[in-house]
Amino acid sequence: MYVNNNPVNVLLIEDDLRVAQLIEDMLLAVKDVKFQPESIGSLGPGLDRLKKGNIAVVLLDLSLPDSKGIDTFLKLYAQFPDVPIVILTGFDDEILAAKAVRQGAQDYLVKNQADIMVIGRAIRYAIERKKGEKELRSARNQLEERVKERTRELSEVNEKLRQEVKEHRKSQTALQAAYSELKEAQTHLIQAAKMQVVGRLASGVAHEVKNPLAVILQGIDYFQDKIDTSNENIDVTLQCMKKALLRADDIVKGLLDFASASRLELVRQNFNLIIRNSLLLLKHQFDKHKIRIIEDIGEDSVYVMADKNKMEQVFINILLNAVKAMSQGGTLKIKTYVDKISGVGLAIGSRKDDIFKPGDYVAVCEIEDTGTGIAEDILDKVFDPFFTTTHGSGGTGLGLSIVKNIVQMHKGKIEIDNKKDGGVKVSVILGVVS
Amino acid sequence: MDKKKILVIDDEQDFGKMVKLNLEDTGQYTVRIEDKGANAISVTKEFKPDLILLDIVMPDVDGGEVVHQMKKEEELKDIPVVFLTAIVTEGEVDSQRGVIAGYPFIAKPVSVKKLISSIEENLTK
Numbered sequence: 001m002y003v004n005n006n007p008v009n010v011l012l013i014e015d016d017l018r019v020a021q022l023i024e025d026m027l028l029a030v031k032d033v034k035f036q037p038e039s040i041g042s043l044g045p046g047l048d049r050l051k052k053g054n055i056a057v058v059l060l061d062l063s064l065p066d067s068k069g070i071d072t073f074l075k076l077y078a079q080f081p082d083v084p085i086v087i088l089t090g091f092d093d094e095i096l097a098a099k100a101v102r103q104g105a106q107d108y109l110v111k112n113q114a115d116i117m118v119i120g121r122a123i124r125y126a127i128e129r130k131k132g133e134k135e136l137r138s139a140r141n142q143l144e145e146r147v148k149e150r151t152r153e154l155s156e157v158n159e160k161l162r163q164e165v166k167e168h169r170k171s172q173t174a175l176q177a178a179y180s181e182l183k184e185a186q187t188h189l190i191q192a193a194k195m196q197v198v199g200r201l202a203s204g205v206a207h208e209v210k211n212p213l214a215v216i217l218q219g220i221d222y223f224q225d226k227i228d229t230s231n232e233n234i235d236v237t238l239q240c241m242k243k244a245l246l247r248a249d250d251i252v253k254g255l256l257d258f259a260s261a262s263r264l265e266l267v268r269q270n271f272n273l274i275i276r277n278s279l280l281l282l283k284h285q286f287d288k289h290k291i292r293i294i295e296d297i298g299e300d301s302v303y304v305m306a307d308k309n310k311m312e313q314v315f316i317n318i319l320l321n322a323v324k325a326m327s328q329g330g331t332l333k334i335k336t337y338v339d340k341i342s343g344v345g346l347a348i349g350s351r352k353d354d355i356f357k358p359g360d361y362v363a364v365c366e367i368e369d370t371g372t373g374i375a376e377d378i379l380d381k382v383f384d385p386f387f388t389t390t391h392g393s394g395g396t397g398l399g400l401s402i403v404k405n406i407v408q409m410h411k412g413k414i415e416i417d418n419k420k421d422g423g424v425k426v427s428v429i430l431g432v433v434s
Numbered sequence: 435m436d437k438k439k440i441l442v443i444d445d446e447q448d449f450g451k452m453v454k455l456n457l458e459d460t461g462q463y464t465v466r467i468e469d470k471g472a473n474a475i476s477v478t479k480e481f482k483p484d485l486i487l488l489d490i491v492m493p494d495v496d497g498g499e500v501v502h503q504m505k506k507e508e509e510l511k512d513i514p515v516v517f518l519t520a521i522v523t524e525g526e527v528d529s530q531r532g533v534i535a536g537y538p539f540i541a542k543p544v545s546v547k548k549l550i551s552s553i554e555e556n557l558t559k
Contacts, residue, residue, distance in 0.1 A: 207491055210520030211446045214542035218452030221546035225459060249543055 007036040009054055010123060013046040013076075014039060014061040014088060019111055023059065023088075026116045033120065043067040043075065050080050057123050057130075059109070061088045062096060069093075073100040084130035086122050106130060202255040209252050216245055257313070257402050264307040264409050268433060271302040271363040272336055278315035279334065285320070290329035297336045302363045304430040310406045314414075317403045318367055318426050325371025325424065333368040338432060355413050361432040370423045374416070382416060438557060441483035442467045443474050443500065444518060445492040449542075453487065456546045463553075471495030475503055478510055485557055487540075490519045501537070514556045516540055 010027060014020040020039040027035035040046045042065045049055070058080075062072045077085060087108035089097040097108035106126035109119060220242050227234050275297055286293055322332055341360045356362055374382060383404040400416075407414040412430040419425050440463050442450045450467030457463040468477045471492040478486065490497035497517055504510040520542040538556050540549065 207520045210542045211449060214520065214544065215446065215448040215452055217543040217545060218449065218456055222452065222456050222459070225456075225546075245543065 007034045008056045008123070008127070010035050010037040010057050010059060011046065011049060011055045012037055012039040012059045012088075013041075013043060013064065014059070015041045015064050016061070017041070019061075019088075023114075023119065026119055027123075029116055030120045033124065035120075035123070041065070043072055047076065047079060050076075050083065055083060057106075057126050058083055058085045059088050059123075060085050060105075062093060062100070063090075070096055070100055070103070073105055074103065077104050082130070082134060084126040086126050206252050206256050210249065213245055213249055213252075217242070220245070254399070254402065264310055264406075266305045266307055266410070268303050269306040269308050269311070271304045271306070271365070271430065271432075272297050272300070274306065274308060274311050275315055275334065275336060275365055278312050278319060281312070281316060282319050282323070285323050286332070289323055289327055291323060291326055292329075292331045294331060294333045297334065298338075302336070302338055303433050304363050304410075305433055306410055306430065307406075311410070314403045314406050314428065315365070315367075317399045318428070321399065322367060322369035322371060322424070322426075325369055325373075330370040330423075332370075333366070335366045335368075337364055338362070339364050355411060356429070356431065362429050363432050365428045366425060367428075368419060368423060368425045373418045373422055373424055376418070379416070379418065383414075437462060437464045438484045438553075439463070439481060440465045440485050440487060440553065441478060441481055442487045443469075443471065443477075443492075443497070444487070444489035445469050445471075445494075446489070453549065457550070457553075460550070471497070471500050474500040475507065475510070478504065478513065479507075483513060485553055486513055486515045487518055487553075488515050490517055514538075516552055516556050518542055518544075 012020055012023055014023070017039075020041075024037040024039060027037045038049075040049055044066050046058070046060075050058070058076065060073060060076060062069055064072055067075060073085065073087060081104070084106045085104075087097045087100050087105050088111055089108050090111055094108070094110065097105075101108055106129050107122045109122055114122075220238055224238050227238075279293070279295070285291075319332070326332070339362050341356045341358050341362060382400050384401060404414055407428060407430075410430055412428065414429070415427045417425050440457060442453050442465060444450050444467070447467070447469045450469060454465040454467055457465045466477070466481050466483070468474065472494045474488075474495065488497045488500060497519075501515055504513070504515075516538045518540050538552065540552050544552075
């Protein structure tokens with residue numbers, strides 16, 4: 001391939017002028033390749049020459065005035081890795097030359113032994129090998145580039161996959177949410193149906209139970225008047241009977257209250273005033289149990305459609321529950337405010353609810369106590385009729401179910417939850433009217 | 435002083451009996467009981483009570499209908515009536531100040547003491 005007209009520029013870095021001349025002569029004498037040698041006596045100027053370019057091969061003596069030994073090669077190779085280097089060496093540093101070859105030199109020639117054939121061949125091979133090396137390097141670079149590209153593609157695919165998994169998870173969460181919403185709606189429906197039945201039963205039961213109770217009460221009163229009540233046992237017996245009767249009556253009354261929520265007189269009312277009234281009615285209870293009240297009730301009038309008596313009954317019931325939970329004292333926080341239902345993530349409650357639509361304004365009353373809280377396993381039962389934690393101490397188990405019924409009849413919402421720091425928080429939410 | 439005449443109209447016969455026992459026991463009242471709404475007018479005309487305790491929910495003629503008929507009779511229309519009922523709560527009675535549709539109310543079950551105070555209150559009206 002060197003059989004052409006292009007000269008092969010050979011840089012000879014050799015301080016021995018005699019040797020340099022000899023080699024130049026030999027190179028010029030080569031017939032089939034047109035070598036064009038030039039000689040430089042030390043490494044520094046040699047590097048300068050190389051910087052100018054257009055050198056096909058370097059013949060390098062390792063012992064130069066400005067550099068000795070293997071360093072000579074390394075310095076040059078570091079700066080011009082693409083230029084093939086053939087080491088020129090004396091007998092004494094043949095081992096060194098071999099080492100240089102291992103480190104990247106193309107070949108080495110022993111001075112005074114090399115004839116024209118050897119030098120020519122060495123130079124040609126050096127150039128060929130370097131070219132091969134270069135091609136190999138370029139192929140390797142290409143390969144690396146392709147690997148990089150493939151890796152990039154792979155990581156893109158990977159990222160896409162990750163996104164898909166994420167999307168999948170998201171839709172799974174949405175599905176889960178929809179499912180719990182459905183379940184909640186179902187619970188609502190079942191609850192509503194239960195309420196309806198209880199409501200219808202209430203009047204009937206009340207009539208059938210209260211009449212006999214009325215007879216018994218009259219009878220007990222008669223005995224109390226007639227019998228020698230100085231006999232303590234008789235007196236206690238009659239008292240117990242009367243107490244039991246009144247308890248039974250309380251249950252029936254609760255049922256009636258429950259049913260009567262369906263007969264509301266809805267009138268435009270000041271929400272804050274209803275709450276103030278309820279608080280006022282229970283002032284003595286708070287004082288008696290050493291309960292501190294923190295009031296944050298808006299001064300403005302906030303209007304809602306409400307049956308004042310029934311709504312007061314709601315708040316009184318909630319407040320009395322709080323008192324029961326703090327019978328040894330505590331703090332009751334009561335706060336009202338107006339909120340706007342936002343589209344996503346309702347400010348009120350954690351779940352979406354079709355009672356209020358995004359953009360609706362609602363009046364919220366939050367009542368927090370520092371009492372005993374409600375065991376988590378019964379939290380979803382507190383609104384069930386006849387569910388009570390105060391059996392035998394006056395609880396009929398109808399209070400909160402009536403409260404919920406009344407609130408729902410007002411097209412409102414009631415939520416009850418344990419607070420993280422103990423106690424219970426109840427929120428009553430009604431739609432605001434202008 | 436003459437005893438006041440109280441007519442109890444209630445289909446729950448035992449209730450009537452017990453009220454009669456308790457009221458007459460005070461020595462202040464003469465009580466007659468009637469368990470059929472349909473007989474209300476004739477019994478009232480005959481007994482001429484000073485006050486009627488009238489059950490609302492009765493199987494034949496209910497309390498409301500009885501009052502409606504009495505209002506049409508000149509000799510009966512001014513007799514005070516106190517309704518007795520088992521289907522309203524005390525709370526409801528209180529919130530209406532013991533009066534529903536213009537008539538005083540007593541929620542069953544009722545103690546003798548309360549019954550008497552309500553009778554007395556309405557007799558003087």
